[in-house]
Amino acid sequence: MAVEDSREDVWAIVGKQRIAMLTTEEEGRLVSRPMSCLARPEENRIYFVTRLDAKVGEIGGSAPVNLGFSDTHKNTYLSLSGTASTSQDREKLRELWSPHVEAWLPEGPDGDDVALISVEPEDAKLWDSTSSALVYAAKVLKANITQTPPDGGKVEQVDMSGSGRAS
Secondary structure (H helix, E strand, O other): OOHHHHHHHHHHHHHHOOEEEEEEEEOOEEEEEEEEOEEEHHHOEEEEEEEOOHHHHHHOOOEEEEEEEEEOOOOEEEEEEEEEEEEOOHHHHHHHOOHHHHHHOOOOOOOOOEEEEEEEEEEEEEEEOOOOHHHHHHHHHHHHHHOOOOOOOEEEEEEOOOOOOOO
């Protein structure tokens, strides 16, 4: 598989998943929270519109973060590492604004505590078993009978910031 195809696979998953688990560091501990994301592959960015609160403080001007995505129906999972930054870029907030965002932030993109988290992806790890629940159950049953672990599908490390795929 070509490197560009791998990156496209990652962006396809991010684009289809509305919710990511955003992991930040809080007082020396890792903390994850579900966040609605807006993928912009042409910018190599994933955006989160949020409030000025603890998670924005944890990121500060810039911080490493992890985003977790899962599609249990298709048995695809993605862990994406990158660097997050925060701002109150009103122009970008207006560009990204939608009825879904408005539901959570009724004060609009110019609200005093409305903020933007921007994540620049660096590396991704993609698990893709592309099996239905029935096929997966059959694999587990066979593994139990043969005492041999089932084929979990492919696991791929993808360099999202450079031009190559990590090993």
